[in-house]
Amino acid sequence: LIKVAFCLIVETHYIEFAAMAADKKKKEDKKKSGGTPAATGASKSSSTATAIAPGAVVVLLRGFAFLVVFIAGHTLATAGEVSDDKTPISIWGRMIFFFLAQGTAMEFFQLLMMQVARFALREGRPFGAEYTPEERATNDPTIPWPNKDFLPEDLQQFISKKGQPFYLNHVPGRRRFKDACMRFGSAMGTVLTVWCICRWMDHRTLADIGLTLDSKFWFEAFVGLLVGATVVGFIFATQVAAGWIKIINFFEVFDSSENFGLCILWDVIFHINVAIMEELPVRGWMLYNLTEAIRNSFGFSFFVAFSMAMLCQSSFFVLLHLPSPGGSDFASMLNIFIGGTVAGINVLVMQGRLGLVMGWHFAWNITMGNVFGLSTSGIPISATFISVAPHPEKKDRHGGVFGPEGGFVAPFAYLLTVVLVVLLFRLPTFSSATPGSYYASMVTAPTTLASGATALSSAAAAAAAASVQPAGAGAAATAATTIGTAA
Numbered sequence: 001l002i003k004v005a006f007c008l009i010v011e012t013h014y015i016e017f018a019a020m021a022a023d024k025k026k027k028e029d030k031k032k033s034g035g036t037p038a039a040t041g042a043s044k045s046s047s048t049a050t051a052i053a054p055g056a057v058v059v060l061l062r063g064f065a066f067l068v069v070f071i072a073g074h075t076l077a078t079a080g081e082v083s084d085d086k087t088p089i090s091i092w093g094r095m096i097f098f099f100l101a102q103g104t105a106m107e108f109f110q111l112l113m114m115q116v117a118r119f120a121l122r123e124g125r126p127f128g129a130e131y132t133p134e135e136r137a138t139n140d141p142t143i144p145w146p147n148k149d150f151l152p153e154d155l156q157q158f159i160s161k162k163g164q165p166f167y168l169n170h171v172p173g174r175r176r177f178k179d180a181c182m183r184f185g186s187a188m189g190t191v192l193t194v195w196c197i198c199r200w201m202d203h204r205t206l207a208d209i210g211l212t213l214d215s216k217f218w219f220e221a222f223v224g225l226l227v228g229a230t231v232v233g234f235i236f237a238t239q240v241a242a243g244w245i246k247i248i249n250f251f252e253v254f255d256s257s258e259n260f261g262l263c264i265l266w267d268v269i270f271h272i273n274v275a276i277m278e279e280l281p282v283r284g285w286m287l288y289n290l291t292e293a294i295r296n297s298f299g300f301s302f303f304v305a306f307s308m309a310m311l312c313q314s315s316f317f318v319l320l321h322l323p324s325p326g327g328s329d330f331a332s333m334l335n336i337f338i339g340g341t342v343a344g345i346n347v348l349v350m351q352g353r354l355g356l357v358m359g360w361h362f363a364w365n366i367t368m369g370n371v372f373g374l375s376t377s378g379i380p381i382s383a384t385f386i387s388v389a390p391h392p393e394k395k396d397r398h399g400g401v402f403g404p405e406g407g408f409v410a411p412f413a414y415l416l417t418v419v420l421v422v423l424l425f426r427l428p429t430f431s432s433a434t435p436g437s438y439y440a441s442m443v444t445a446p447t448t449l450a451s452g453a454t455a456l457s458s459a460a461a462a463a464a465a466a467s468v469q470p471a472g473a474g475a476a477a478t479a480a481t482t483i484g485t486a487a
Contacts, residue, residue: 073097093201105189106185110186191280220356224363230416258382321333335406351440370384
């Protein structure tokens, strides 16, 4: 509601008013000057100066919406919505705040970092929220790719076809620098959102939901890197062996005026932030809280509750990828759902710690896109160690513009991920309760008040039965002890 009020009503009317004022000013200046070229140039300069204001106001309004949402969340969490025994707000209230806070915080910090990127590139653009066509495009058609001399003979016939016959999205490195900056802003908003919910509403720390950042976390992240790179290598080798893709070049940067190492660096920064902004809220906060809420509300066993929560977060993971090129294809949605489920299983095996799944997610993306030159959920690239050309007539095999995540091999790669993780770490026993291993505590914790009441009634029945036995005093005492334990 806040975003609708400010983004659709206030911003729209302000921009329209500013445009009308600028147009009126331009006409008045032209009328006063008699329409001379010098005066027309001055009028244009005045119009440009006036046009700076609306974009700045849009950013400020979104910053105000961000503050309103977070202040409202803090107020609800501290002013009567939480009882004295620190019982958290219901899962529905926390989920609503999660989506509102995540949306406003990510958008605001992303807009701020876009201004930083424009300033760093010395574009001279005014401070504002409007994206240029270059910033919105997923592919730059002005990049001459692929080089016909590098293509195998059986693929050269497709190079003259309109559109993107080889499906891959390529952009200059300066664009990927902007993407990296904006994704850093999104990650900032994500971390802030999750931290606020954990502290204000859940009364937990980020370590409690898996972001421990200790030595064990970094070791598991490194193992996740190796697992992710190995699995993507399996995908690449399979597609090359099957003839679905052809290797055409090595160490390719798609804008020859740019530096290969810097282009790779921007993608590394981009995908580190992708791993943070997707794993921390989805496989960290959401998976944990949904598991806990389902278990406490319905009295299900831990594994049933976890499975239901895993299905929910996997469905949400699919929604996150729908805007991507090719993300709405059935094969893409199915494979992303399986991928979200496998990520949840990885978290379960690690007893809630997020190091492995973050490392795996980062390695999956960076290896697929910038090592093997494949499309990663339609994300564009500016440089790659190995450049490939997917066969235009085998889209259903290699995944088309969405990449291998929309292809035939992805489910087998996800299965291989589970096998490798279980072989390396084994299935959890839930016997320890180290920071971040919250699932261990949920396995042994009482489920609901209803289950406690059932235990009390059973103990009371035992006491009643004991009172009519010959040795009633001793049995009754034992039953009283049982009631106290149940209570």
